[in-house]
Amino acid sequence: VVSTQSTGFMSQSLIYLSSIPIALVTPFVINTIGIRATMGLSSILYSGLFIGIIFMTTWTIYLGSVITGIGMGLTWVVFPKVLTDNSTEQNLQRNNTIWWCIYMMSMVIGNTADYVYLGKLESIDSTTRLYIYLICCLFLLLATLVGVLGYRNLAQSAELSHEIENYLSSKSIDSHERVDRRSVWDKMKHSAARYKVTLLRR
Secondary structure: OOOOOOHHHHHHHHHHHHHHHHHHHHHHHHHHHOHHHHHHHHHHHHOHHHHHHHHOOHHHHHHHHHHHHHHHHHHHHHHHHHHHHOOOOOOHHHHHHHHHHHHHHHHHHHHHHHHHHHOOOOOOOHHHHHHHHHHHHHHHHHHHHHHHHHOOOHHHHHHHHHHHHHHHHHOOOOOOOOOOHHHHHHHHHHHHHHHHHHHHOO
């Protein structure tokens, strides 16, 4: 049972206080475990408050708030990095605007769903609360899988593609040269490298 009426204020304070030091060390975490693992970890930890609210006791809410704060500190550093890694100077502002629009739309859709589903209820029982947060955890799990499995650094792919093309241009075979066994082998490597460039551009 929640003991005081100030639990909500304390919960928000714990979220932001715990996120600040984590945000400072997130670059080290990314360099240590990688960006995919950091994205997955941040998404999982972000659900900490869900668990606290399901049990609805003061200490579980406070503990869940700290866990969510850790996830938030990771999230608000790793996702801007993902955004910049997959943008250029020409489309960075556009991609940032799209990201913020999607983020804000999630609040509109979520609150609308709450109003439609909970608007006529005078009180929320534990079964309804558990049902809602299980749905939230399911969406969070799906988003985590999409982010971790679907992440791709387009900047590195473009750089690798450019390096391969430079290699191919430096190793291009003169059509007037005599074709021997070595030139045939070069042509095979040439074709394989071009196929790799095609895959990287997809």
